[in-house]
Amino acid sequence: MSYTIQGRTGEWELVVGLEVHAQVISQAKLFSGAPTAFGAEPNSQVSFVDAAFPGMLPVLNRFCVEQAVRTGLGLQARINPVSRFDRKNYFYADLPPGYQISQYEHPIVGTGSIEIELADGSTREIGVTRLHLEQDAGKSIHDQHPTKSLIDLNRAGVALMEIVSEPDIRSPEEAGAYLRKLRSILRYLGTCDGNMEEGSMRADVNVSVRKHGEPYRTRCEVKNVNSVRFVMQAIEAEAARQVAVWEDGGAVMQETRLFDPGRGETRSMRSKEDAHDYRYFPDPDLPLLVLDEAWIETLRDSLPELPDAKKARFMQEYGLSAYDAGVLVAEQATALFYETVARGRDPKIAANWVTGDFFAALNRTGRGIEDPPVSAVALGQLLDLMADGTINGRIAKDVFEAMIETGKDPGAIVAEKGLRQVTDTGAIDAAVDAILAANADKVAEYRGGKDKLFGFFVGQTMKAMAGKGNPALINETLKRKLAG
Amino acid sequence: MLTDLTIEQARAGLRAGDFTAVELTMAHLHAIEVLNPRLNAYLDVRHDRALDQARAADAALAAGDARALTGIPLAIKDLFCTAGVRTTAGSKILEPFVPPYESTVTANLLRDGAVFLGKTNMDEFAMGSSNMTSAYGPVENPWKRRQDESAVLVPGGSSGGSAAAVAARLALGATGTDTGGSIRQPASFCGLVGVKPTYGRCSRWGVVAFASSLDHPGPFARTVRDGAILLGSMAGHDPKDSTSADVPVPDWEAACTRSVQGLRIGVPREYRMDGMPSEIDALWRQGLDWLRDAGAEIVEVSLPHTKYGLAAYYVVAPAEASSNLARYDGVRFGARTDGAELRDLYERTRANGFGSEVRRRIMIGTYVLSAGYYDAYYLRAQKVRALILQDFTEAFGRVDALLTPTAPSAAFGQGEKMDDPITMYLNDVFTVPANLAGVPGISVPAGLDPNGLPLGLQVLAKPFDEATMFTVAAALERAAGFDALPTLRAGGEG
């Protein structure tokens, strides 16, 4: 199912590569001891190093290095035992030193890959070119004053991982799947919270189009797109624009563009004639970063089970479908929730409840998996009540709702509301007799061959028993009595 | 006179109670009052603060808490950030800048009880060899030509103010920084000892950066032993500087008393350059004789890439400077010239704030790093730098130290050598290789030229072997018996 753009002159193929900036989870900044926490008063989380005061020097945060290495290992990537920090020189109001400390020639992490899954169940490998560590810039605020921009350096110097993909992505869907998978891996590793809305994960999207079999054509970089949906929309919009340019006999110019989600289109950023001459050179304040092989192996051994491995295990161990397993492992917390529910129980019933009623409840209540409306332990108890025949499936739905409302455990709700399933054959016999007596005409029709009426009798009996009748016993009793 | 004491003597006198730190400091403050208006060595004299520190030193001495430098009045190059005291780097762009922090090196000196008299003049951002590029006017060398006492000579640079202050007895010692010779060359011009330690010995934290991989803080003093005392306080590992070396600081004073007997001293063949003044060549030979007489073995060595040191330096240093000086943009500190747009503000601020030599070097540095020229200039220079380090490493496989002249001439007149930048750059031809390789070097006053101006000899040693460097330097000092005095000095003429 390959994605193509139908142009006037024929079919076009899409070529996309993503550069993702992921904010590293750490207490302090990459090269200074100032804090990284969000939402502080302006310029309150700034050291003299971050503000590039004269004579200030960078000292590298060990944990940020560890986070980058862990991420590299999670992307099956090569960890470079020797890497280097370079300066990327450019002037900007929120870049205090006039350069960003980044890794240009020798990144800490080399080539790796990410496996993505598509809606049709197929999978693809997307290559990762590299991952490097660099500093974030500060924030310029342009809308608070009529003639001035205001600068807040709280974010200046926060550690970022720039993760660059190969131009392997061929559709907006693949781009979305890549981002979701990358975010999932980062969150599993605890190296980035993956929150695109808050800007802790940002994507630069490199887009070009070509006719099948052609070499790459000129690409444009769409900067700082801040949601998966917008990335997909931006790719579509930019690809359509480029097709139109080529087909009108023009040529796409290599440039940096911005996506305007309101208009659903990309537009050129005000061109900066020398924006491309960054004059990278090795930062003379920072000797080479040399990693100890044994230390890397320690980190490798401490990695958590990652989504791909967990998915395979869920399919194998619990007999789940690829789809269900994929849904359950997307978030580590969801997978843990599921496993708590499933342990010692029927794993498929557990999966149905988690992906069905439980996910619906999350949506409805607007709560997250970290703060669920029903705990995994309580949901497990509910499943136990069904399994041992205390309640039937229909009543279980009511109990589940009551659990959300009251926070009580399912046993208490069943006891309080008297929802225990009726298995007393005498009571069932009586209820069935009453229904058959009241519907003599329908009994005759049934016996005359209208089998479909069986469901009607079941429903009436269940209703008469306030839903608490044991469904198997009701069926059995009805069959026996209707047979006459 | 108190101002004529060495640090070693002053330290003993303070401890013996022969005089107080306040008396010692007052003597210097008075001398500064008399001579500084002419010399322009200090940009900022901190009279009250110095006396407060002196009083505290006297209290410490009285309490029996004497540290290495308790009560010793020093001058601080204005490249060192000093908390609450304006720090300009000799530039207009930092004219209003008051750092809220103290550099590690000056904090170490304060920890050891030193008294800071004030901040000294320098070439703007340490870019210069004459102190002529300071935004705050040139510094006059206190030494005069015998035949022409009216000629105003430069003290050398970039640490010209520190050198002039110590030579004129306006401080017992001073801090400097040496990126291509900025301690050793002015020491040579002013008849002083100037020490550039191994790269990584003295923290660069809080020192306004010129070229990070070449900048070396170090001391000026009037004797080798005083240099050892000062460096002992300034040096030490600093976790705030990623290039600071975590190695112990040995007893360098003890090293000054050791014999050179059995040491192998290398004479680098390539330092004997065409057109070198004969008195410098003669002094060099003299120095070798002194060391030989003291029991050292003289060995000829080759440093074949030395002649390319200066050219490599004038790629690497401007490249780093162009990046290090990008932070002076009129946004967070320093002087600003307004502009309609941010870009305009940057361009006006930097055009007005930087002097012509600094602008020139920023432009050279920007060019050699720019797309298409990086490999031809910057990368090639870094390779030549690697070859220069390799030369030193090979030489130090055979010898314990090297002896060379410090500078190719004695002090020259203000306004001389200013026709084209390269003539000025050639001042550093003997000093630059040690910065490129990071090896320690010291300049020792060893003789006078025919005009009666001081000339220095340079001792270079293995990385982190300042001890041998001090041993050799002290031997030269003893043999030379240099006792000439500058014309302009406290209690002297002027």
Place this chain on the structure above:
Amino acid sequence: MSLDPATVRRIASLARIRVEEAEVATLQNELNGILAWIEQLNEVNVDGVTPLTGGAQMALKLREDVVTDGGYPDQVLGNAPDRIGDFYAVPKVVE
């Protein structure tokens, strides 16, 4: 390699240093003089030489991930030529 006036202007612009038209010719001469002198480096055979990138012959040391700094906006802003509240202020940037 020698700089033409356009390159002088481009370099000045990259370095954010305003250069008046009248200065271009002088600068061009000075810079070309220095660059021509630097070209003696071309005499050196640097084949196979690993460039020396820094002054320190050691591996990078790392610090622990502990908050030890920041929290002094008054000092950070104390030297600012222009500020509005606790922000640095610059002429409005149009993106």
